[in-house]
Amino acid sequence: MLQDLVFAMSLGSIYLLFALGMSLVWGTIGILNFAHGVIFMFAAFVAYLISQEVTLGLPLLVLIGIAVGALMSVGIQLLAFEPILRRAKDFRTAELQILIGGIGVATIPLAIAQHETKSNPFGITTSFDSQTYEVFGVRISTTQIIIIVAAVVFSAALAIWLRRSRHGLALRAIGVDSETSSLMGANRARLAIGAMGLSGGLAGLAGVLLTLNLGAITPESGDALLVTAFAAVILGGVGSVLGVVVGSYALAMIETWVLVNTSGTWVAAVSFGIIFLVLLFRPQGLFGHAEVRRT
Amino acid sequence: MTSSAIVSTDAPPVLEVRDVKVHFGGVKAVDGISFDITPGRIFGILGPNGSGKSTLLAAFTRYVNLTDGTLRLAGQDYQRIRTADVARRGVARTFQTVRLLPGLTVRENIQLGADLSLNESARFATLRSSLRPRGAVSDAAVDHAVERTGLNGYEQLWPCELSSGLQRGVEIARAIATQPQLLLLDEPTAGMNHSERHEVSRLLRDLKGEGLTQLLVEHDVQMMLDTCDWLFAMNFGKLIAEGKPEDVVRQDQVRVAYLGKRWGQKNA
């Protein structure tokens, strides 16, 4: 039972690292980045390619993951999403085009990775040696500890940054009212690049850490994670850091429960069920605010 | 009886508004409004931005739900009907910002309004109209609306080719084409120059001549003075004055609401 909890915690932490960035850009600059999953996968894939050549320690691998994720995310923002935003006649149209464009963009790195690996799982070789400790009969590895700590530290840092820093405040202001905040001096385009970079970096970090934890992932694993993260974000409430934290861990607990109590193939259905239940009964999520609209 | 009875004829009111409240959370956008709209006249609602005028119109078209109060259309309670059925009960509206469909020609945009009557006339008329060859459609209601708004010659153009004044005209024409009992106009002259406003004012009075009851929301005072028979002044979701237009604009509280305390009082 306690062992399952450790599993759920590390699973939830991966969801959290992944979903944090997704929620950040969706809640502030209104972009639902469908390529987020493939950024996660491709960062791990690049780390895998490099690890084929030289054996690196954990810190460097993590840095590579973050860098690749951030670069991809910023690249997609500059080359695809920003042009769409500039050209679309209204935001509603832009939103949909961005989702479609994201689906298109996402197939490119996926196809590259699938071609190189022949769709087989790939793992990262590293000089980092993950130990397994046993505390009160519960086994936990160094990687799992790192994942959990990273998730907690990064969400806390993000929450504080969004509340305290000038850029964080400007980002949140854009999320509430983009027009007014740009009139008041927030540079939407530059902040958007920053947010996307941050979001991609988190996805890259999650990719490398999960690959190290599981030993190997498949190129397609980003797709499934995308739906899961969407469920976590929806459950917690778009744009709320606390919401993503609660959503990610809650989802991981439910999935672990299903995994333990059924044959396991139904796990993928959990996110789907959550998405529907939340959208039907509490569309703003657990920690989101109902929109107040005045005409 | 409310004081609108002064202008009422023997005919029953088209729209009865009784103690209508619309609150969004803590925001009291409309907070206890009562009046009657009697047939064959032009009524105006005057008020600064954010005074609740547009929310009131949204309540009349069932786009927002009433927090409290009653609305009766031609004597019938009309709170339960769906937004889409409001038009079928004879209430048409125009929007504050021009809302024309960019992919349809001017005539097709106006036809959208006339399509409403298809529901009544024949069950398969809608389908029949889709089976007819393109361009062969002639519709009396559309022709009438085009002529009334002076859009002859513009019918085959795309909305983006028209000036903003003419686009407003199409908006009104579309509403007229539904052959309404009551026409709600949300700032129909916003962004227009003087001569265009004059045109619109004349058009509305002509329509009144044909017996069309209208409720006009505006903040152009001259337009209201020229056009309306009866004026309501609103601020903070409440009625602050009503009466003949020239009387209402003279009242202190209206001037204070509109011009701010200093201006309003200095002139008082």
Place this chain on the structure above:
Amino acid sequence: MIEWYESNLVLIQGTIINLLLALSLQVPFRFGVFSFAGIGAFGIGGYAAAILILEQEVSAVVAIIGAMVVGVAVCWVLGLVVARLGGLYLGMATIAFTLIIAVVAINGGERTGGVIGLFGVLADLPTWTILAFALVAVAILAITERGAIGRRVEAVREDPELAASIGVNVRRYRLVAFVASGALGAAAGAMNTIVRTTIGPTDIGFGIVVLALTMMIIGGTRSWLGALIGAIIFTWLPSILESVGTWQHLVYGALVALAAIFMPGGLLGVMTDGWRGLQRRRRRASRGTSVVEDPTEAEAAAAEEPAAELAPLLDAANTGERGQS
């Protein structure tokens, strides 16, 4: 001709099936419903037809119709359930619905063949039958693009509030879009299974979403003609460009992304826009002057507005004063 037809039979059938698949995505888009449920119906229809043929030994036409009934029923219920949602939420919810079909299929035990899927779905399906289904579908859709229905669909997509204000029941139109996408997707899925004699969970994954999206976005979202253009291009392109082969997905994805950025109306949209631009230019030339008034004039009118609209109020105030004194 006959020789060409026989040697390309698979591609011809594939084109028609892909047309129906693209339409199942395009119809809700045209109605302003951002729903991928039609692709889910493709999977449902594919399995329904396979099960009907394997267990009940029905004919191909009966299997297709049966699959459509199932697809319509599921999408109708889904449409009712997600009626309140819009935009991205609806898009993601229906993507999740589509992806879950494969999960259900994997867990379906013997009936769905689990991870492996179903084989030997043998039924006689002549090309003219596929064509007949497609013709009926296109005819019905063509009607919804014209006249009063066409105008209303346009209004429901572009401006639901406006549509409601002129008496259009927006919810009903949206539900119709869901049901239609269910019928089209299920028909395409059933035909695909029968033509290929097999279906498995990997056939209804994310790849099919991308394919349908590619056909619709490149062809055009506004008319069935756009879906046809897309279906023809993306059924024949892989066989013409042999070299594309393993990079097919990459090419499709890149095309979708480029189209979403630079040509959101698709090829058909580019053509219609070009035609309308030409019409406009010709009109302007024949009139000699532009219909559009000088925009600076309108701006000037707007600029003078605040002062102008308050003037009578001040006047009235002054006359009031005079009257009192």
